[in-house]
Amino acid sequence: MAEKPVEQYYTRPPKLGKWEGFRTFMWNSETSQFFGRTGASWAKILLFYVLFYVSLLGFFFAMLAIFYQTIDLHTPKWQLENSLIGSNPGLGFRPMPPESNVESTLIWYRSSDSENYKYWVEELDKFLEVYRKPNTLTSGGENRQICDYTSDHKGEKVCDVMLSLFGNCTKENKYSYHRASPCIFLKINKIFNWIPDYYNDTESLPENMPKDLKTFIGTRSQNEMNTVWVSCEGENPADVENIGPIQYYPTHGFPGFYFPYKNLDGYLSPIVAVWFKRPTTGVLINIECKAWARNIHHDRQERRGSVHFELMVD
Template identity: 70%
Template sequence: MAEKQVEQFYAPPPKLGKWEAFSIFLWNPETHQFLGRTGASWAKILLFYVLFYTCLAGFFSAMLAIFYQTLDMRIPKRELDGSLIGDNPGLGFRPMPPESNVESTLIWYKGSDENNYKYWVEELDKFLEPYRKPGQSASIGQNIQTCSYDKEPDEGKVCEVDVNDFAPCTESNKYNYPKSAPCIFLKINKIFNWMPVFYNDTDLPEKMPQDLKVHIREEKLRNPRTINTVWVSCEGENPADVENIGPIQYIPRRGFPGYFFPFKNYDGYLSPLVAVFFERPVHGVLINIECKAWAQNIVHDRIERRGSVHFELMVD
């Protein structure tokens, strides 16, 4: 006779309200579970993640330490044409327009209104502050030398840039902005280990401004060593700009002396400066100006602004 099968029936769980179900989820007194896990389960999972992230942090730290062993904090890993910067320096100008108008290259002010030209003067004060206090620490101060064409810096040393020798483009004169004859400061962009190939007076390019060619030949007659200079020229971009720009002076000299190169990232190094003094620009007219740096290994490209810089000047 076949055995009678015993049928088992399971009662459905009691219906709970939302708050009661949530309370049971937080802490179930029957199973001793907190947020759906027992204490032992929580201990295991916490131990796993502590060990996992500890190992991950240790691995990352070890890789970072090994990576830093391959770096030199002074010398870049890639240089010149092997780097993103390349081997063709550009020029920069100061003062720059306000950050609110960051895409602008217009220097526009009214010489008779102090509140109007105050911004430009203060921007130059900030820019030149490191040049006025180049050796604030003893170690950096000992690294700065007074250089000349006849005395290049010693190995590991840098040359001083004396901004007190820039008259009338000085702080006491407010860089001549009140006289509606402003000074614009130019600097050449730093490229590690880049060394300019200087022009001789016999190999000057055809596109070089004629007045600069004359200046180079005169400088060589005074001191042949001054030929070792990255020369600078500033001109109006269009015929109308050429007429309105007026006479220009370059202070303290018309270029960046060769003894500032190459840039080796030594402590205390400051880029050499040229102050372009616009003596009598025509007032109330927008003047487009392009300044170029001249060396045999500097290529000029107006569209990409290679080897040059563009800005506009308007003095009311």
């Protein structure tokens, strides 16, 4: 007669306290497990993750290397009409209002209070710092040369911006803010390889170009005609009445020898200082400045080819 098998019953493991349970989890001498795994198990999972992340990192760098083979760090792949920014440059102005009022375009100060207009002067100092540094101290400064309308700079040199030509709009003169006749600086947006189609003859000037600009163009030599002209006007009849006389430094626009922008080392965007000689004080003046070339189209709603700001001097 076969022996009756011995029945075995499940024995509930002894109840351990919190500290004893944690010590057993850290190291179980009966199963040789450390934190719930044996040494072989930990080695396998560690090897898996090492191989996984090494493969992932290798794949990333391989894709990055392939990506860099398709681009040029100095020349954009998509240019002018084929790019997102297009071929119609806009204008920017400085100084800008404080970041706390980022959506504002109002320049408002009291000319009799040095602490009040101090912000605007310091903002212009910061903006012009890169233009003010000596060439030898500025990155790419040795790549700059002094240009004029007869210069031949088709090589790897770029044209310098000479702040000494900015008349009353200088740091030493506090940009005339203390005289209630502030200077506003305009810059044209950089578009790679964009070449202006100049208004370089008085016969083809557009009808809506300001008369004073047309008169100025008529006095220029043929070489000086190669300029992206700039004009600033009051937007409304009341603004035209209150804006007062205006003078531009160093000239009435952006000289053509700064174009095209090729992303060369040391390049500085050309700037124009607009000196508002005697704006009516205590009045908000809406001002629109435009850049003029045949291939610059103006759209007041989208601010294409122009910039708007308000000026109020107390």
